[in-house]
Amino acid sequence: MKLLIFGRSACLCAIFLINGAxxxxxxxxxxxxxxxxxxxxxxxxxxxxxxxxxxxxWTVPGCNFWGDTEVxxxxxxxxxxxxxxxxxxxLQIKKRWxxxxxxxxxxxxxxxxxxxxxxxxxxxxxxxxYVNIPLTWQTSQGPVLHLNLGAYHHQAERVTQSTWxxxxxxxLHPRMFAIMEAFGEAGNRSKVxxxxxxxxxxxxxxxxxxxxxxxxxxxxxxxxxxxxxxxTQALYLGCPAKRxxxxxxx
Numbered sequence: 001m002k003l004l005i006f007g008r009s010a011c012l013c014a015i016f017l018i019n020g021a022x023x024x025x026x027x028x029x030x031x032x033x034x035x036x037x038x039x040x041x042x043x044x045x046x047x048x049x050x051x052x053x054x055x056x057x058w059t060v061p062g063c064n065f066w067g068d069t070e071v072x073x074x075x076x077x078x079x080x081x082x083x084x085x086x087x088x089x090x091l092q093i094k095k096r097w098x099x100x101x102x103x104x105x106x107x108x109x110x111x112x113x114x115x116x117x118x119x120x121x122x123x124x125x126x127x128x129x130y131v132n133i134p135l136t137w138q139t140s141q142g143p144v145l146h147l148n149l150g151a152y153h154h155q156a157e158r159v160t161q162s163t164w165x166x167x168x169x170x171x172l173h174p175r176m177f178a179i180m181e182a183f184g185e186a187g188n189r190s191k192v193x194x195x196x197x198x199x200x201x202x203x204x205x206x207x208x209x210x211x212x213x214x215x216x217x218x219x220x221x222x223x224x225x226x227x228x229x230x231x232t233q234a235l236y237l238g239c240p241a242k243r244x245x246x247x248x249x250x
Contacts, residue, residue: 028195028208028227031146031165031181034106034136036070036096037062040234047208047227052220053081060090070094084120100144106136110150126155132163144169152185161186175199182215189214195225204231 028047037043042063049056055078062072074090092112100106110132117125132150139145148165167181176198184190195210206229214221 028193028197028210028225029146029167029169029179029181030183030191030193031148031167032094032108032110032132032134033100033144033146034096034098034108034134035100036068036094036108037064037231038234039064039068040236041232042235043229043231045227045229047225049223049225051223055079062092068096070096084118084123086116086118086120089115089117100136100138102138102140104137106138108134110134124156128155129153130163142171146181148183161188172196175202179210189216189221191215204233205229206231 042061044059044061046059047057049058057077058074060072060074062070064070070093072090072092072094074088074092076088076090078086078088080086090112092110094108094110096106096108098105098107110130112130112132114128114130115125116128117123130150130152132148135147137145146165146167146169148163150163151160152163153160163183163185165181165183167179167183170178172178176196179195179197180193182190182192191212192215193210193212195208195212197206197208199206208225208227208229210225212223212225213219
């Protein structure tokens, strides 16, 4: 997520935002999954990433209130040695078209905007745009595969670059998962990341940690992240009897 990880701009971290379903590809993965948070529920993902000369702090709340569509608003604060602090704001909409189930592909599409601001002299705020298509395959034995293909438009440079991600999850215990992934943007060094996530309270409270770096980078490109994910139960009941639900679909 590329603010953290792609070389061109911190904003890039938004492309693979971690807005997964209860069971798959949420924090700490950068590669997104094809699910969304449960209907009528919300989640908040927050994490800190420690780089060689920087610290990034993220919080990204999101809800699925209609049409199997998750809407997220996020904020990032980037502190870097010998540079003015930078802030990012994120708006993302993710629509699930096919639910992930054992032995079949799940499919979603994601569209987002990332605004970058800074108090540095001469810094002009930018508003970048991205699109991502997550695919997820779940095996009957438990391991899960995620594939991402998308594009990111950099307003300042007036250029659009392709983005990609591939990741896997392996259950080590009913509450613990190992994750591994590679991801990148055209024209920048690709990244790899390994990590663990653990359900403190199943389907409600999750903690995680990861370590990653540029595939061809030195130890100075290495980072460590720590995260916390909170998920609510359904915040309201289903549709009243004899009254149609609003699904958000025409």
